[in-house]
Amino acid sequence: MDAKTVEESRVETVYLVRPTHLNGANRLFGGILMQWMDEAAGIVAKRHSMCNVTTASVDNLTFLQGAYQGDMIVIKGKLTWVGSSSMEVCVDTYVENLSGERNHINNAHFMMVALDENDRPVKVPRLILQTEDEYLAWAHGEERRRIRIQRKKDKLDGI
Template identity: 45%
Template sequence: MEDRNMAEKTTTVQIVMPQHCNGYAKPRLFGGQIMAWIDVVGAVAARRYTGQAVTTVCIDNLTFLKPAYLNDTVVQEAVVTWTGRTSLEVRVDSMVERLDGSRELINRAYAVFVAIDEEDHPVAIPMFIPETTEEKQEYAAAEERRRIRLQR
């Protein structure tokens, strides 16, 4: 197992359909739906990084900045920000993409996963070694989030 010094982005795209929305006059995307999409894209990023099956430990710092509406295109980008021995944190940014291609951040979430084997036992994963300034800042912030999670 080799340590890694770059986390690859995983991207998904969804069009907000009626079944994803609430019943308001101007239908908005359910918070629970975006949370489900976050869990999936985060898990895919974690699986790609670890080469293992993963299970979700928690999703925290889920911040709804703006709504997405019926027929909006939602783009999600997930990237590994921190690793431990068997666990890793993934940041998921959710954006509305306009028809002109511009994007607006509507949600940012941090999810923690644990890599597991066929018998659901935690397994060791490659260490993430941040290189860029952004990666180093995210890594330091992830360590602080981990400290707070452990206190809870």
């Protein structure tokens, strides 16, 4: 199985906030944004693994600022860490204004798992790191994986 670069699976999607995307306070409903982010993470993971994928967990989902009707929402997803069957996708969300400036409004890390035809985890290609930022993101990803493993163990132990 050939290793792949971060660039090969990177995605950027753009949405326009419409009236049906708003909550009772006339802001972008968080659940809609989470759906868009999950889809972006899924596409990154599918491109890398060339398999169906599922979301195993989401870390550090942080709403920094709101978005409003008519806003252009840019969602960027890229791989930061890859295990045997799991892939960590960093998803950043921005509001883009008419001058093209982007204001960062959300960040999260999605853990996606590649599945075979029987819905069992399956091996994915290794990730080729090419830049200092990619090496740094990988190191942070390893640290998050260590925390996630402990958190899952705690959940199973009912802690």
